[in-house]
Amino acid sequence: xxxxxxxxYTESDLNRSQTKPLPATSAKKVLLFGxxxxxxxxxxLTMAQLAYEQTGVDEVWFLPAPSPPHKADIADDTFAWRxxxxxxxxxxxxxxxxxxxxxxxxxPSYTIDTVKACKKWYxxxxxxxxxxxxxxxxxxxxxxxxxxxxxIPFVVAAREGYPIAQTMAKVRKALPNLQVGVxxxxxxxxxxxxxxxxxxxxxxxxxxxxxxxxxxxWQGPNGVAKDGGDQA
Ligand code: ATP
Numbered sequence: 157x158x159x160x161x162x163x164x165y166t167e168s169d170l171n172r173s174q175t176k177p178l179p180a181t182s183a184k185k186v187l188l189f190g191x192x193x194x195x196x197x198x199x200x201l202t203m204a205q206l207a208y209e210q211t212g213v214d215e216v217w218f219l220p221a222p223s224p225p226h227k228a229d230i231a232d233d234t235f236a237w238r239x240x241x242x243x244x245x246x247x248x249x250x251x252x253x254x255x256x257x258x259x260x261x262x263x264p265s266y267t268i269d270t271v272k273a274c275k276k277w278y279x280x281x282x283x284x285x286x287x288x289x290x291x292x293x294x295x296x297x298x299x300x301x302x303x304x305x306x307x308i309p310f311v312v313a314a315r316e317g318y319p320i321a322q323t324m325a326k327v328r329k330a331l332p333n334l335q336v337g338v339x340x341x342x343x344x345x346x347x348x349x350x351x352x353x354x355x356x357x358x359x360x361x362x363x364x365x366x367x368x369x370x371x372x373x374w375q376g377p378n379g380v381a382k383d384g385g386d387q388a
Contacts, residue, residue, distance in 0.1 A: 183214035
């Protein structure tokens, strides 16, 4: 398979990947939220909930990445486990949905490919994309960044070390077609890396990873069903 026009797959790949029915939605506006979620934490949950409230979308779709292009140490075989943890995080919030749609795409799945696929698969839906200010700062290095910016508007949440105004100004210089809105949110200086290290040492994560998510974490990657309990 060749990578052409910023896309790894061909039309027939896209159609083949729909042999399993796509999850249904009645949403007209959807905020996509990509991430590794290793593990998911209260930072993810809070930004998704506040973005839902402030943007007026009908649903926020969490899109766990099977093999993120920028994180070589993340193995595909932890995907179902991370999907199950995201489902546990979102428990009882039907407007926040676990949508492991990237499992249907060739690896590694770049965001531009995912956005194109979502637009094709859900043709009537208006999409935006949620990220933290640290990810926004790196957006110019993403595959097909300029094309991506003309495809979808971004919604950004503040993150420690990445002042919003400066970060946006810098990114706009590299990507003049960037469309971005900011959500109002207190800085939550918490990351999966820090939490994972504490969990690996058996230390208390003080509810920054909710109990329900920890139950899945302790099952380990081999302890969950292959689809992570989700049908997407
Ligand atoms: P890691 O420490 O492994 O980099 P992470 O905590 O950043 O993980 P990811 O799954 O990589 O989690 O993040 C998914 C998205 O959520 C990214 O856009 C990231 O910027 C954003 N994000 C994660 N945690 C926060 C937070 N505490 N505040 C704001 N944005 C966040």
